[in-house]
Amino acid sequence: MSISLKQLCNIVNEMAPCHLAEEWDNVGLLVGRTEKEVKVVLCALDFSAEVLEQAKKNHADIVITHHPVIFRGIRRLTDGDxxxxxxxxxVRNDIAVYSAHTNLDSAVGGVNDVLAGLLELENVEGLNGSEDSVEGIGRIGLLKEPVAFETFVKNVKRVLKLEHVTAVPAGRPVRKVAVCGGSGMDFLDNAVQAGADTYITGDVKYHEAQEALGKNINLIDGTHQATELPVVNEIADRLALRLSREGHSTKVLVAKETLLLQTV
Ligand SMILES: [Zn+2]
Known part of the structure; x- marks a missing residue:
């Protein structure tokens, strides 16, 4: 038994509720016919040319991505862009696209919980300072015991599958770690205020690195892409489990995505 696109969207919405998205964001079903039957799902970080190729090759009915396939308004739909x-x-290939973006950053079990889990953080809390909920972008937690910054960086590279990361050592051992997958330098002060000695995010600019050093917090740029990729597998696994438990024969696949920014 397969599942309708509408039913599938409801399940994904339970995993990453659309109401958790930031108000500037664009999430949910962005392309597709709601009554379409779904036999194959492909999960990916981005809706890129290589992901679309894989969707076509595997006869995927829907691609679930983190980054919204439609973000700013579209004023014309031509192949000029x-x-x-x-x-x-x-659309020509009847492939639907569903995006869970900032709602997946915030959701329990989303981008940041997966990162915190990979780094084996304990007593994980939201970075937004809200007492009543762990939901919100970013997480903070504790390592079992303090480690040297160099040791921690090695571990970060291992779990993110990166050969290199860019780092700003502030000279502190690592114990209380804040994480924000993707582009999280706007939350540096939240990490500092929450008492983190180390902050991991992506898209760090030079003057932002200076801020971190000035505020005496170790900073690791694990790259936008590598800090968000781990959630894709997680979502695919959870979705596959849920679908098979409910008796659906729908297949869930994970796209192979090339690291966009490479150290050469
Ligand atoms: Zn992102």
């Missing part, structure tokens, strides 16, 4: 050309290709 590479993103729109991908959208048109998806």
């Amino acid at each position: 590479w993103r729109n050309a991908l959208l048109m290709d998806a």
Whole structure:
């Protein structure tokens, strides 16, 4: 028994509720026919040309991505723009696209919980300072015991599957770690205020690195992509389990995505 697109969207919405998305965001079902039957799901971080190729090759009915396939308003739909050309290709092939973005950052079991889990953080709390809920972008937790910054960096590279990371050592051992997958330098002060000695995020700019050093917090840029990729497997696993438990024969696949920014 397969599942309708509408039913599948409801399940994904339970895993990453759309109401948790930031108000500027664009999440949920962005392309597709709601009554379509779903036999194959492909999970990915981005709706890129390589992901669309894999969707076509595997006869995927829907691609679930983290980054929204439609973000800013579309004023014309032609192949003059590479993103729109991908959208048109998806529609031609009857491939739906669902995106769970900041709602997946915030959700329990989302981007940041997966990161905290990989780093074996304990007593994990939300980074937004809210007492009543762990939900919100970013997490903070404790390592079982303090480790040297160099040791911790090695572990970060291992779990993120990176050969290199960019880091700003502030000269402190690592015990209380804040994480924000993707582009999280806006939350540096939250990490400092929450008492973190180390902050891991992506997309760190030079002057932001200076801020971190000035505020005496170790900073690790694990890259936007590598800090978010781990959640894709997690979502695929949970979705596959849920679908099989409910008696659906729908297959759930994970896309192979190339690291965009490479150290060469
Ligand atoms: Zn992102």
